[in-house]
Amino acid sequence: MSKKITIPRGTADILPGEVVRWQAIEKKSRDILALYGYREIRTPIFEETELFARSMGQTSDVVQKQMLSVIGSNNFPLDEDGAEKHFLSPRKIDMRGLYALRPEGTASIVRSYIENSLDKSEQLSKLYYIGPMFRGERPQKGRLRQFHQIGVEAIGPDSGSPYLDAEVISLSVRLLNQLGLRNFQLKINTLGTPADKENFAKFLRKQLTDKISKLCPDCQQRLERNVFRILDCKNKDCKAIVDALDVGHSHLSVESQQYYTSVKETLVGMGIQFVESAKLVRGLDYYTHTVFEISSSDLGSQDALGAGGRYNNLVAELGGPQVDAIGFALGIERILLALPQESATNENPLGCYVIALDQKSLERAINLVDGMRQKGLSVDMSYRISSMKSQMRMANKVGAQRVLILGEEELRNNSITVKNMSSGEQKTLPLGDVSSLVEQLGKV
């Protein structure tokens, strides 16, 4: 027997019964995002690796450990005459650079914002995306190598307002509420300007230097290279050291503190509940000022439903204009895990199911089904002749509201038998033209 090919580790098939839940989340999210003035943007699922390295940070876990490279000349070296050696070679695609599957959406959206000069056409670009992201993480419950995010980014000269921070944060909460989530907690913090961040880093280094020997080997390196990562370390000893740290907001400038106060006051005014956590720094380098994270007690160790924050320098750092920006992303798989499991429902119950009992009826049925579909009816049929009983079973399975039966007798009388599956009522209708049949079907 040939070897079965299985799905890559850390990815999942979403079968039709499950897709219904995804579609409901996507539809509801799109409707809510439109209320807030967000418009959808679609960018490629792979980009130059450098885009992610420069935005998320060379020392971030995502860039250091989780980037998934895309097949290109780097993976399959060119032979002498320039032809790819690999039999699946993407010969026609010029991929001489290093490409990676996108681990998140923000960097790609900023790249696109700059490349399409969106700042020239609007003061504030409110953009959203729904799609797959890829990270080479060790898979576990709620942590996949291909997962999906619903994300928003509000970028532009008019983005730098604490009211927008509050609106974006409240949008993430409203979305989760509307999607049916209940037990979640919003944590917020501010990192201030890059200068404030540098002060914070100095403060942390000072506090941690004499404890260096007790930190895990990774964190010993992080002390110099990226001290903020120590605050997220899962190692027991590092956690204990971090828990004991007394961290406040003394490293922030007065302006940054005022900005943060405005964000909080606006959130309170909107009735959004939050807790403050001065140790919330987020794992990606681009954040400035407000950062936030939403976690759910209905999830296990991977409890973050979503997260986001401000990134006022990223557009300029990637070669664009100096414009402010803020955004967040929610993880769809985690939303689904945290939602109560509903029993599978039939997503699109069929209007009609046509049963043919012999070869002649089958030939007639094919044309009839085609005609009914052209009139806008959802209708299906069995393409093989089998017993009435087994075809009725199939009609039930697909949730058909009406079954149309064609057999020898019906064809002789140029009629069709129609059965309403919920009332059990049965009628014989003339099998004249499709339009009049469709019209009469509504009465059975």
Ligand code: HAM
């Ligand atoms: P993030 O915190 O890396 O932020 O990811 C956001 C959310 O994506 C997480 O809270 C989680 O729900 C989901 N997620 C992340 N990794 C995985 C995984 N391996 N498996 C399943 N779900 C996962 C960002 O991605 C930022 N781009 C958010 C942002 C937008 N900041 C500003 N704008």
